[in-house]
Amino acid sequence: MEQQITCINCPVGCRMTVTVEDGKVTNVTGNTCKRGVAYAEQECVAPQRMVTAVITVADRKTPVSVKTRTPIPKVKIFECMKQLANTEVKAPVHMGDVVCANVCGTGVDVIATKTVE
Amino acid sequence: MNLSPELRSQVMYVDVLIVGAGPAGMAAAIAAREAGVDNLLVLEREQNMGGILRQCIHNGFGLHRFKEELTGPEYAQRDIDKVKELGIEVRTGTTVLSIDEDRFVTAISRDKGVQMFEAGAIILAMGCRERPRGALATPGTRCAGVYSAGTAQKFVNLEGYMPGKRCVILGSGDIGLIMARRMTLQGAKVLACVELMPYSSGLNRNIVQCLQDYDIPLYLSHTVIDIEGKERLSGVTVAQVDANRQPIPGTEKHFDCDTLLLSVGLIPENELTEMAHVEMSALTAGAIVDDSLQTSKEGIFACGNVLHVHDLVDFVSAESFKAGKAAAEYVQGKKRVGKYVNLKDGNGVRGVVPQKLLVPEGEAETVQIMFRPAGVYKNATVRVMDGDREVARLKKLIFTPGEMAELNLKPEVIKGLSGGDVTIQIEQ
Numbered sequence: 001m002e003q004q005i006t007c008i009n010c011p012v013g014c015r016m017t018v019t020v021e022d023g024k025v026t027n028v029t030g031n032t033c034k035r036g037v038a039y040a041e042q043e044c045v046a047p048q049r050m051v052t053a054v055i056t057v058a059d060r061k062t063p064v065s066v067k068t069r070t071p072i073p074k075v076k077i078f079e080c081m082k083q084l085a086n087t088e089v090k091a092p093v094h095m096g097d098v099v100c101a102n103v104c105g106t107g108v109d110v111i112a113t114k115t116v117e
Numbered sequence: 118m119n120l121s122p123e124l125r126s127q128v129m130y131v132d133v134l135i136v137g138a139g140p141a142g143m144a145a146a147i148a149a150r151e152a153g154v155d156n157l158l159v160l161e162r163e164q165n166m167g168g169i170l171r172q173c174i175h176n177g178f179g180l181h182r183f184k185e186e187l188t189g190p191e192y193a194q195r196d197i198d199k200v201k202e203l204g205i206e207v208r209t210g211t212t213v214l215s216i217d218e219d220r221f222v223t224a225i226s227r228d229k230g231v232q233m234f235e236a237g238a239i240i241l242a243m244g245c246r247e248r249p250r251g252a253l254a255t256p257g258t259r260c261a262g263v264y265s266a267g268t269a270q271k272f273v274n275l276e277g278y279m280p281g282k283r284c285v286i287l288g289s290g291d292i293g294l295i296m297a298r299r300m301t302l303q304g305a306k307v308l309a310c311v312e313l314m315p316y317s318s319g320l321n322r323n324i325v326q327c328l329q330d331y332d333i334p335l336y337l338s339h340t341v342i343d344i345e346g347k348e349r350l351s352g353v354t355v356a357q358v359d360a361n362r363q364p365i366p367g368t369e370k371h372f373d374c375d376t377l378l379l380s381v382g383l384i385p386e387n388e389l390t391e392m393a394h395v396e397m398s399a400l401t402a403g404a405i406v407d408d409s410l411q412t413s414k415e416g417i418f419a420c421g422n423v424l425h426v427h428d429l430v431d432f433v434s435a436e437s438f439k440a441g442k443a444a445a446e447y448v449q450g451k452k453r454v455g456k457y458v459n460l461k462d463g464n465g466v467r468g469v470v471p472q473k474l475l476v477p478e479g480e481a482e483t484v485q486i487m488f489r490p491a492g493v494y495k496n497a498t499v500r501v502m503d504g505d506r507e508v509a510r511l512k513k514l515i516f517t518p519g520e521m522a523e524l525n526l527k528p529e530v531i532k533g534l535s536g537g538d539v540t541i542q543i544e545q
């Protein structure tokens with residue numbers, strides 16, 4: 001199967017055509033340097049994204065910002081957001097605290113990115 | 118300043134006074150303290166330090182400086198911790214009202230009222246703000262539901278409040294793109310991102326991860342030609358534009374939406390700079406500075422987004438460390454002696470910073486110059502010309518207006534300058 005993607009590693013933004021067979025990248029064209037190939041191998045087989053969001057803090061008017069500690073599979077983004085929308089934490093929350101462990105079974109924790117005393 | 122003896126007794130003297138505690142102000146404060154300035158004061162209008170980073174909850178900050186990807190609040194926290202560790206005095210909730218060329222400063226806060234300062238040196242680090250709707254020629258009714266992207270970012274990320282459910286974004290700069298994704302993730306439908314220019318000024322990474330990931334269409338060479346709605350926005354009309362940026366009849370598209378976010382550029386916040394009669398650049402909308410970040414007024418320095426709009430906070434911090442160190446040296450009486458040369462924009466180059474460069478009598482140090490390419494140039498070379506002699510060059514696969522270009526002038530290059538104007542130009 002052929003896929004068209006844009007390499008995001010530098011401002012050149014090469015438009016690449018990537019051939020994927022049996023879950024493996026077999027051919028990449030359109031890239032200018034080898035970073036494009038590495039990107040295609042990740043992006044066309046197992047794309048991942050960091051997710052950042054805000055979640056409610058009980059009895060507080062303002063929310064706390066959070067992130068997944070590491071990227072999660074792209075297909076899990078909305079499921080992750082849904083779980084976070086239903087998550088509430090209690091103050092105090094400190095930067096780095098786990099607010100939601102193993103989000104959507106990805107094995108990745110969601111942690112606070114700011115401190116609410 | 119002519120003051121009565123009674124008022125004069127209320128004036129507080131500070132060696133280095135810093136306006137703004139965003140990443141620029143914090144880095145400048147840290148560098149000044151580390152260079153030995155004890156009597157140092159930072160004034161910040163908001164209740165918290167951190168500046169605009171507080172609302173930038175996405176990740177992608179700090180790759181250059183910390184070699185890891187942080188979110189905005191995490192990046193800011195590292196500097197906040199350092200400022201506290203160094204015991205630097207920061208007065209939050211304190212707005213600077215005026216600055217004059219003799220470095221007399223007035224400020225106001227709820228708890229302390231009006232405060233007056235005399236400063237040995239001042240560092241301006243007020244950041245920038247978004248171009249408001251008034252600065253644009255967007256037609257149509259003045260209904261609710263039209264916000265700047267940064268205001269929407271503040272609502273959603275700091276206050277936890279969604280500005281709308283169906284949204285169109287005008288402008289494809291990074292803030293607009295980031296907000297397209299944020300609105301989508303928080304449950305809104307983003308119908309389109311509309312860009313007047315034939316290219317986006319946003320990073321490729323943001324185009325892919327903020328628009329393409331969520332199938333949000335990007336309309337290049339398009340603009341909003343009509344805004345409808347009585348009390349609340351009910352729809353917008355978008356049309357393609359020709360080479361002169363005029364709407365082309367027959368290309369109109371209509372979107373039913375309750376929210377329009379404008380992401381149409383940033384302007385440095387320079388009211389105070391102008392009050393001090395600092396010489397300004399029309400190209401950067403910031404002060405004209407030398408390589409130590411000193412403005413045309415002795416002892417007044419500027420750094421960060423108030424000087425010129427940066428893409429990456431990492432570069433804001435690097436520039437501001439330099440300003441903090443230079444201000445410290447100024448109050449410590451270390452004079453810089455030498456001859457100034459002017460750095461000028463040549464073909465394809467807009468807004469070189471610094472605009473002046475000291476060729477010192479003693480040893481020179483490497484100086485970094487920054488500018489924005491005026492258009493997209495592929496396989497191009499930046500040439501630094503001393504008259505018609507090339508003194509430095511930089512070749513790159515691509516230069517785009519969306520990415521600030523930077524280039525280092527080595528000490529031997531600086532020492533070898535003739536003294537005439539130096540021009541920076543791009544050749545394809």
Ligand SMILES: Cc1cc2nc3c(=O)[nH]c(=O)nc-3n(C[C@H](O)[C@H](O)[C@H](O)COP(=O)(O)OP(=O)(O)OC[C@H]3O[C@@H](n4cnc5c(N)ncnc54)[C@H](O)[C@@H]3O)c2cc1C
Nearest residue numbers: 137139140141162168169212213243244267421422429430
């Ligand atoms: C809406 C928005 C979104 C952005 N998103 C990104 C992004 O996603 N990624 C990125 O790398 N960069 C982003 N930027 C750019 C970012 O602003 C800079 O990288 C960086 O924050 C600039 O730092 P600064 O300290 O110069 O300005 P700021 O962070 O703006 O800080 C200036 C500080 O000065 C204070 N101040 C201003 N006037 C006064 C006064 N008269 N008295 C006292 N205090 C005053 C302000 O309250 C503020 O705290 C964004 C900018 C804006 C405006």
Ligand code: SF4
Nearest residue numbers: 007010013014033036
């Ligand atoms: S393939 Fe290489 S040159 Fe092309 S966008 Fe990716 S990193 Fe840049």
